[in-house]
Amino acid sequence: MRHAVVIGASVSGLLAAAALSRIAERVTVLDRDQLPGEDVHRRGTAQSRHAHGLLARGLEVMEVLLPGLTAELMDRGAFGGDLQADCRWINEGRRLAPAPGDMPGLLVSRLLLEGQIRRRVSALPGVEVAGDRQVFDLTHSGEWVTGVRLVSGETISAGLVVDASGRGSRTPAWLERLGFAAPEEERVEIDLTYTTRVFRRRADDLAGDPVVIMAATRAVPRAGVALAMEGDRWIVTIGGYGDAPPADYESFVDYAGSLPAPDIHELVSGAEPLDDGCHHRTPASVRRRYERLSRFPRGLAVVGDAVCAFNPIYGQGMSVAAVEALRLGEWARRERPARELFRSIARVVDAPWDIVVGNDLRLPGVRGRRTAKIRMVNAYLERFHRAAEHDAELGRRFLRVANLLDRPTALLRPACLVRVLRGGAGAAGRDDRRVTREPRYPARH
Numbered sequence: 001m002r003h004a005v006v007i008g009a010s011v012s013g014l015l016a017a018a019a020l021s022r023i024a025e026r027v028t029v030l031d032r033d034q035l036p037g038e039d040v041h042r043r044g045t046a047q048s049r050h051a052h053g054l055l056a057r058g059l060e061v062m063e064v065l066l067p068g069l070t071a072e073l074m075d076r077g078a079f080g081g082d083l084q085a086d087c088r089w090i091n092e093g094r095r096l097a098p099a100p101g102d103m104p105g106l107l108v109s110r111l112l113l114e115g116q117i118r119r120r121v122s123a124l125p126g127v128e129v130a131g132d133r134q135v136f137d138l139t140h141s142g143e144w145v146t147g148v149r150l151v152s153g154e155t156i157s158a159g160l161v162v163d164a165s166g167r168g169s170r171t172p173a174w175l176e177r178l179g180f181a182a183p184e185e186e187r188v189e190i191d192l193t194y195t196t197r198v199f200r201r202r203a204d205d206l207a208g209d210p211v212v213i214m215a216a217t218r219a220v221p222r223a224g225v226a227l228a229m230e231g232d233r234w235i236v237t238i239g240g241y242g243d244a245p246p247a248d249y250e251s252f253v254d255y256a257g258s259l260p261a262p263d264i265h266e267l268v269s270g271a272e273p274l275d276d277g278c279h280h281r282t283p284a285s286v287r288r289r290y291e292r293l294s295r296f297p298r299g300l301a302v303v304g305d306a307v308c309a310f311n312p313i314y315g316q317g318m319s320v321a322a323v324e325a326l327r328l329g330e331w332a333r334r335e336r337p338a339r340e341l342f343r344s345i346a347r348v349v350d351a352p353w354d355i356v357v358g359n360d361l362r363l364p365g366v367r368g369r370r371t372a373k374i375r376m377v378n379a380y381l382e383r384f385h386r387a388a389e390h391d392a393e394l395g396r397r398f399l400r401v402a403n404l405l406d407r408p409t410a411l412l413r414p415a416c417l418v419r420v421l422r423g424g425a426g427a428a429g430r431d432d433r434r435v436t437r438e439p440r441y442p443a444r445h
């Protein structure tokens with residue numbers, strides 16, 4: 001392939017370009033925002049002001065696409081940790097039993113991560129990343145997409161156009177204009193508002209633990225994330241389903257006190273704020289079913305949030321985008337019809353989508369069909385989390401699923417069921433992985 005154009009220079013567009021650079025002679029990544037050399041917040045990725053966790057699978061695949069990325073990020077202040085030993089994962093108000101594990105995590109701000117990916121991708125041979133270039137439309141010849149037309153009127157021809165323009169992607173409208181059907185769209189209305197503030201981090205905060213990830217419960221549909229990040233800072237995001245956490249310091253701290261467990265409240269009470277806070281509303285998780293279309297133009301692909309934009313609280317978007325970039329590269333090398341790419345992407349999206357939708361449908365305010373399967377799995381997971389508070393092996397298995405290393409069905413295997421039914425009783429003694437740190441939460445009955 002001589003030339004590929006990617007629309008969008010955020011995480012999925014840049015990783016797509018990294019994958020395509022191994023196949024195409026030239027790759028041009030276009031973004032409507034200006035892309036200055038330093039890492040600054042920009043309009044097209046307003047989410048960079050909010051906590052971003054990078055799952056183990058995402059880190060693993062980014063390292064495949066851009067070898068050495070982890071070390072470069074660490075040189076710039078990111079730091080690593082053990083996802084099970086160092087992180088406080090709190091489900092149903094209970095902390096997963098901490099234990100030394102085999103999943104490395106990386107704590108890095110979204111700004112630094114995207115900035116470093118951009119620096120790496122821009123330096124790849126044949127790749128150009130260009131800001132201030134807003135794509136207005138596709139150009140085509142019959143059923144072949146031949147390039148893009150910019151708002152400025154300029155046209156750029158390409159053998160492959162990849163839409164990585166995010167949740168607001170125009171591909172459904174472009175398809176209809178070209179005489180194709182738009183994909184079906186599945187939506188789960190969550191009405192989730194994030195409020196985020198940055199605080200100074202002291203070494204003894206949270207007894208040195210650098211992460212709290214707290215899921216909403218049916219009784220308290222509010223979630224929270226606190227991530228240590230470079231520059232001795234905390235980024236603390238609180239999410240309310242159906243309500244908006246306030247940003248001013250006093251009210252933010254009060255609201256943190258209403259979360260399902262006290263960790264984040266303890267952290268922010270008395271912490272030194274470093275900004276004024278900001279909000280982001282996510283009305284729905286949205287999945288576009290491109291794999292179900294019977295006709296699709298040649299020379300066009302869609303990846304990232306443009307295909308599926310998840311409820312962000314599960315921290316999956318960047319990791320899914322990374323795996324999709326790998327699939328895109330494999331597909332482009334084989335020059336197969338788009339249907340094959342979309343089927344492969346659908347297999348990548350299925351598991352994280354099921355996790356998000358299934359979990360969100362526990363919450364009374366979330367609209368959607370609660371099938372018998374979803375209700376059964378959720379009842380099981382409540383018991384699972386009760387047991388995982390004491391059973392580090394269950395914790396490990398949960399984290400492998402939450403980090404997209406295993407499929408969710410791994411939690412239903414007989415070995416898990418037995419441990420769940422036992423309720424974690426005696427787990428530490430029978431566990432082949434020694435629990436070295438006691439759970440810091442007394443059981444709640």
Ligand SMILES: Cc1cc2nc3c(=O)[nH]c(=O)nc-3n(C[C@H](O)[C@H](O)[C@H](O)COP(=O)(O)OP(=O)(O)OC[C@H]3O[C@@H](n4cnc5c(N)ncnc54)[C@H](O)[C@@H]3O)c2cc1C
Pocket residue numbers: 007008009010011012013030031032033043044045047050051052053054055133134135136164165166167194280282303304305306312313314315316317318319321
């Ligand atoms: C509040 C929030 C928190 C999140 N937290 C996490 C998290 O913890 N972990 C995680 O993995 N993911 C998280 N995500 C998701 C993650 O940010 C995205 O999945 C990730 O950025 C990949 O998205 P994307 O690149 O497909 O699209 P986006 O990040 O939305 O980027 C789209 C890009 O396309 C550009 N663009 C749009 N239209 C055009 C056009 N016409 N022409 C040219 N350029 C265009 C935009 O300027 C932008 O740069 C979060 C998302 C939100 C909203």
